Each structure stands twice: as C-alpha cells, then as structure tokens.
Amino acid sequence: MKSVTPVRSLMSVLAHSVVSPPPIWMMRQAGRYLPEYQSVRKRVGSFWAMCMTPEIAAEVTLQPVERFDLDAAILFSDILVVPHALGQPVRFEEGLGPVLGEFRGEETLERDVVIWDQRLAPVYAALRASRSGLDSAKALIGFAGAPWTLAAYMLEGKGSPDQRAAKLFAYRQPEQFGRLLQMLADAVSFHLVRQLEQGADAVQIFDSWAGGLPDAEFERWVITPTVSVVSSVRERCAGARIIGFPRAVTQTQYERYASATGVDCVGIDTATSIAWAAERLGNYGAIQGNLDPIALIAGGKALDRAVERIMTEARLVPHIFNLGHGVLPETPPENVARVVARVRGTA
DSSP: OBOOOHHHHHHHHHTTOOBSSOOBOOTTOSSTTSHHHHHHHHHHOOHHHHHTSHHHHHHHHHHHHHHHOOSEEEOSOOTTHHHHHHTOOEEEETTTEEEEOOOOOGGGSOOOHHHHHHHTHHHHHHHHHHHHHSOTTSEEEEEEEOHHHHHHHHHHSSOOTTOHHHHHHHHHOHHHHHHHHHHHHHHHHHHHHHHHHTTOSEEEEEETTOTTOOHHHHIIIIIHHHHHHHHHHHHHSTTOOEEEEETTOOHHHHHHHHHHSOOSEEEOOTTSOHHHHHHHHTTTSEEEEEEOHHHHHHOHHHHHHHHHHHHHHTTTSOEEEEESSOOOTTOOHHHHHHHHHHHHTOO
C-alpha cells in the first residue's frame, strides 16, 4: 500500500489505488454540530443566505478541515441550487426544511445556460474562495444532486420518503418525465463542470432518494440519467474524478450502479456491508463509507469498534473513509476528532 500526502491520497484512491491510511472526510462535515457553524448561522440567520453568500459559504466550508485536519473539504452548498437555477423557487423554513414552488412542467423551466451560470455565480465564487483558503495539501469536493433525487424534490415540493409525486408523474407521463430527467442531467452536468473549472478536485453526485425503486425503474430513473451526467462531465473535463452516492439501494442495484455509470467511486450507506462492497464493488473502482452516524454520536468503544471493522474490511481495496450518511446535529465534535485519529493510527 502507498503512503502519500492527503490530497494525493484522496485523488490516488479515486484513481483506483489502495493507500494506507485511507483519506477521510465526512458528509455534512460542515454543519450544526460545530459551535463555529452555529455562530455563523446566528449571525447570518438563514441557511440559504449562507449558501448563496460566497464569503460565508467559504468560511463554513473550511471550518471542519481547520478543526479536524480532514483530508478534504466539501463545498458548503445545497443540491437544490440546481432547481433554483432552472427557475423553480426554493426556500428553507426553520423546522421544516426545503420548500419548493409549484412545478409547472418541464417546458416552463429555464434552458439558457448563461442564466444558469448567473444564478449559480455565488456558488462558484464560494468554491474559488474555498480553494484559495484551503491548504494545497487538501482536496476540495464539489457536488450536485442526481436527476432522480432533484426530480423527486421538484415534483413533491419538499423531501418525500416515498417520492410519491415523482413516481406517479413518471408512471403516468413517462415521456414528459424522461424529458425532465434529461434536462436535469444537462443542468447537473453543467453545474459539476463549472465546479471542476473553478477549482474542485473531484465531485460527488448525491442520489439521496435512490433507495426503494424497483429494478426496472432504477435503471430508467437512476442509471440512465447518471450515465448521461458522467459522460457529459468527462466530455468537457477529461479525467474528472466523480463519486456517486445512490443511498439505500439494494446490493444488486449497487453493483449495477458501479458497473454501469462510470463513476470512480461508489458511496456505501450504513445498511450495506462494507465487506460485501469491498468484495463485489472493489473491482469497479473505489468505495466510500460507511460509518453509522449514530455510532459517531455514541462515541466510546462502540465507535472504536465500528471504525476498526470498516478499516479492516476495506483494507485491500481503494477506500475513502466516510459515513453512511451525513453528520447529525447532536454529534459531539470530539467524536469526529476521535475517528480521524483512529483512522490515521494516532489515537
């Protein structure tokens, strides 16, 4: 195994090399569990305002890297900036989360990439500021929501555990839904390319609502648009490193995703065995994950055991240590520091 500097470690893993110790970052590593984040949020007052104010977004992006010496920063933003760029109103309500304006049809959405670029300019400015403020040894990750997950939000108008509105629309109007997915794939590709152009070392596609789909629909609604995104990004950014996270899908679907989409790395959620992922997905590229966020809250010996199990089971394949989902607000910051130390063997 290779021992390399942090940014080269993460990028080497994405190039399908096994390195030890593995690079580590955490989904939602910038967030409410950090007192420095809470201070900024109190000052600014709005999550959306934080995302769309470049200097604030950059400050929050860097906070967890400065505190924990993580190997990568992920841009502080939100997947719903893409619907915003397309012209669907987005707001965040305290205690409720994201609320989107009524979906009035794919034909009403903005198609002009110049306008997309203008509406997303604060995000790209935040990425440039983050890259400027980030140690050159650290990687910077950009991201976007996957077309299926974005469609689910846009049609429901909020988060939906069963994605009912999107499924009904897709079943009843498959041609229209296919056009919506393709438009979203175009917008997501544009957004990922712009982030890579502005200094991101890699990008992640979050398909948060991919779980629970029948195999045929998973193929049409997740695999097909993701293939479109990945191929389009690589056409414009040769060699782009891409992580895909189809959360909570079946083992069969994980394997199909890894083999078909062309991503360099597949993120594994908490419920899937990392040993299985190492055995079945390791031949397709890297794997990322999959510490239980609740174990991160619990701390102590239970946390130590969980970290050691993942490290042991993933040791022979390209692996990025991460969570199976995001850091939760009640997480003690000292537990994050404990995980970083154990991954690096300094605990």
